[in-house]
Amino acid sequence: MLRKLWLIFAQTATVCVAIIFIVTTLKPEWLGPLGAPHGLLQAPTGLPTIEIGRAATVNSYNDAVKKAMPAVVNIFTSKEVRVSNNPFLNDPLFRQLFGDRFGSRTEQVASLGSGVIVSADGYILTNNHVVDSADEIEIALSDGRKSTARLVGGDPETDIALLKIDLPNLPVIAFGNSDDAHVGDVVLAIGNPFGVGQTVTMGIVSATGRTHLGINTFENFIQTDAAINPGNSGGALVDSNGNLLGINSAIFSRSGGSLGIGFAIPAATAKQIMDALAKSGQVVRGYIGVEPQDVTPELAEAFKLSRKDGAIVRGLQRGGPADKAGIKVSDILIAVDGTPVKDTTTMMNLVAQLMPGSKARLTVLRNNKEMEIEVAVGKRPRPQQQQ
Numbered sequence: 001m002l003r004k005l006w007l008i009f010a011q012t013a014t015v016c017v018a019i020i021f022i023v024t025t026l027k028p029e030w031l032g033p034l035g036a037p038h039g040l041l042q043a044p045t046g047l048p049t050i051e052i053g054r055a056a057t058v059n060s061y062n063d064a065v066k067k068a069m070p071a072v073v074n075i076f077t078s079k080e081v082r083v084s085n086n087p088f089l090n091d092p093l094f095r096q097l098f099g100d101r102f103g104s105r106t107e108q109v110a111s112l113g114s115g116v117i118v119s120a121d122g123y124i125l126t127n128n129h130v131v132d133s134a135d136e137i138e139i140a141l142s143d144g145r146k147s148t149a150r151l152v153g154g155d156p157e158t159d160i161a162l163l164k165i166d167l168p169n170l171p172v173i174a175f176g177n178s179d180d181a182h183v184g185d186v187v188l189a190i191g192n193p194f195g196v197g198q199t200v201t202m203g204i205v206s207a208t209g210r211t212h213l214g215i216n217t218f219e220n221f222i223q224t225d226a227a228i229n230p231g232n233s234g235g236a237l238v239d240s241n242g243n244l245l246g247i248n249s250a251i252f253s254r255s256g257g258s259l260g261i262g263f264a265i266p267a268a269t270a271k272q273i274m275d276a277l278a279k280s281g282q283v284v285r286g287y288i289g290v291e292p293q294d295v296t297p298e299l300a301e302a303f304k305l306s307r308k309d310g311a312i313v314r315g316l317q318r319g320g321p322a323d324k325a326g327i328k329v330s331d332i333l334i335a336v337d338g339t340p341v342k343d344t345t346t347m348m349n350l351v352a353q354l355m356p357g358s359k360a361r362l363t364v365l366r367n368n369k370e371m372e373i374e375v376a377v378g379k380r381p382r383p384q385q386q387q
Helices: 002-026 028-035 064-070 092-098 267-280 297-302 319-324 342-353
Strands: 049-052 057-060 072-084 104-117 123-127 136-142 147-148 152-156 159-163 186-191 197-212 221-224 236-239 244-251 262-266 292-293 309-315 331-336 359-366 371-378
Touching: 049 331, 064 072, 064 186, 064 236, 104 186, 104 244, 123 267, 152 221, 152 267, 186 244, 221 244, 244 267, 262 267, 267 297, 292 342, 309 342, 319 371, 331 342
Parallel strands: none
Antiparallel strands: 049 057, 072 104, 072 136, 104 123, 123 159, 136 147, 152 159, 186 197, 186 236, 197 221, 221 262, 236 244, 244 262, 292 309, 309 331, 331 359, 359 371
C-alpha cells in the first residue's frame, strides 16, 4: 500500500515539475513576477542583447556606429618637397656649405589621416600632424562626396587642427563627456587605417589622464586598447552610444602597427582648442618663462625638502616674467593663484590658462619657507619661436 502511494506521489511531482518547466520556458508571463529572471544585467540603451541564463551580453554596437561613422571623414594631403639628385645633399652640413648647386628636384608627397565633422557649417577636427605643412587638403565623406578643405588653424602643442569645408547637409557627431570616461568603459575607434577605407575597432578605456609621454607639450590622454593604426590619426574615439570621447592621436608601437596601446586627446580638450582656433586661428596661452622639473623623492631627500610635490624651477628666461618678478632658480612652485601644483604638467596647464597681461599670484617654496610672488603674465610664444 505504501509503495503504491509513493509511486503516485513521485509520478505527480514529476508531472508538475515538467509542466512548470514548459510554462517557464514558453510562456513565462503566465507566472507573473515569478517568471522574470532575477539579476538580469542591463545593456546600454538601444543595444540588442542575448540573454544567457541570468546575464545579458551586448550583441552589437551597430546603433553607435551608424550614429558616429557618417561624421568621420578621410583626409588626403599633399605637399611639395625638394629632393636632391646628389645623396651628399641629404647631409645638412653639406647642404649648408654648398646649397643646391648640385641639382635638386621637387616631388609631391601624399599622406592620409582621418577627421571628425563637429558642426553643420563644416568644421572638422583632426590632428595637427595630419595636415601640418600640407599644400592641399582633400576631404572624403562616407557618403562618397569630396571637398577641398581650408586650414582654419593648428595647435602643435596639443596636436589639434581645425579644418573647414563648404558642403550642405553634413552629418555631425555629438560630443560626449570625456571627463566622465572611466577605465573599463567600452570605446570604438573609427578611422581610415593604412588607407583601406573607413574601419571600426573596439576596445576599452585602459587609463585616463596619461601624461609625461613626450608626445605633446600639453598632455592629458585617454589610453585605449582599441586598434589604432597609421591613418587613424585624427579619427574619432566614441563611447558605446556613438558620442565623441576623443581624437585618436598616437600609438605606442615598435613595428608601426597597433600593439594595443593607443592615445586619444579628450573631447573636452579638443573642443576648447577648436573654439579658440575658430575665433582667432590660434590658441593664446599664458607664459611666465620658467623651465620646470618634477620634485622626485630623490631630490626631496637630497635637498631636505619639506614636501614632495610641486615643480622645481630649473631655469629662467632672462628678462622673462618670472625673472622680472624675482623668481629664482631652485625655487619650488607649489601653487598658481591658490591652485596646488602637483607636478610640472599641472604647473604648465595652470600657467597656460592664465590670461596674458593679467597678474598671477605664485606660491613658492624657498629654503623650505613659503612666500607669494606676483607675476605679470606674458603670452606664450609659438613653438617655433621658443628656444
